[in-house]
Amino acid sequence: xxxxxxxxxxxxxxxxxxxxxxxxxxxxxxxxxxxxxxxxxxxxxxxxxxxxxxxxxxxxxxxxxxxxxxxxxxxxxxxxxxxxxxxxxxxxxxxxxxxxxxxxxxxxxxxxxxxxxxxxxxxxxxxxxxxxxxxxxxxxxxxxxxxxxxxxxxxxxxxxxxxxxxxxxxxxxxxxxxxxxxxxxxxxxxxxxxxxx
Numbered sequence: 001x002x003x004x005x006x007x008x009x010x011x012x013x014x015x016x017x018x019x020x021x022x023x024x025x026x027x028x029x030x031x032x033x034x035x036x037x038x039x040x041x042x043x044x045x046x047x048x049x050x051x052x053x054x055x056x057x058x059x060x061x062x063x064x065x066x067x068x069x070x071x072x073x074x075x076x077x078x079x080x081x082x083x084x085x086x087x088x089x090x091x092x093x094x095x096x097x098x099x100x101x102x103x104x105x106x107x108x109x110x111x112x113x114x115x116x117x118x119x120x121x122x123x124x125x126x127x128x129x130x131x132x133x134x135x136x137x138x139x140x141x142x143x144x145x146x147x148x149x150x151x152x153x154x155x156x157x158x159x160x161x162x163x164x165x166x167x168x169x170x171x172x173x174x175x176x177x178x179x180x181x182x183x184x185x186x187x188x189x190x191x192x193x194x195x196x197x
Contacts, residue, residue: 006037006181008044011051012192017044023178028094035092037178048173052144055197056171060141064118071167074194075111078104081190088183089154107159107187114163121168141169154180158187166196 006025007014017038025035040048078085085107086100095103121139129135147161154177162172176184 003033004035004182006035006185008038008040008048009185009188009192010044010048011054012197015044017041019044025092025179025181027091035182037181039178049144052171052173056141056144059166059171059197060169062169064121067167067169068115068118070195071111071115071163074163074191074196075108075115077190077194078108078111078187081186082108085155085183085186088186089180092180092182093151093154103153103156107155110156110159111163114167117164117167139168143170145170145172146175147172148175149177149184151177151179154183155187158184162191166191171197 005016005022008017009015017040019038019041021039022036023039024033025037026032027034082101082104085104086097089095089100089103090097093100123136123138125134125136127134145162145165147158149157149161158174158176162174165172174184174188
């Protein structure tokens, strides 16, 4: 049996790590090695940070409406891939398939909530809040976010992190659990396919 190697995703591309340190990913039900995950090198981490910074400069200027459309596409791709994602969770985490499908459903709910976040990003204006003084608020992207996820919810935790950050115009670096990375990587691939940078 060929053991799958988990790729890094840097600058929207799958990259085979140049590391010499790999960890085994086990199926908890059988203790069989189902994949190997790299411990990224310092250069690979630096490349991911640089890529996220570059993506922010253009993504932060994408319109609210376009970002919402991309999130709706992402939601649809996740919905269409629910079975595949659940099977990956089951393989590496050990949840029953029904429980894994429930996790996919909760991830979809998080993405659904994010699809409406653009309405919350509108600024506010108060004319003559005090005599001769107008006040206003602007909601602007902040920059690059980072999420490090735990083993117990390999889809739901990333869904609580990066979709909201991305929909608000930020870029994001996601480090999945080394114990159950395949579903998270597939989740990120679907985000890229939807048009997220």
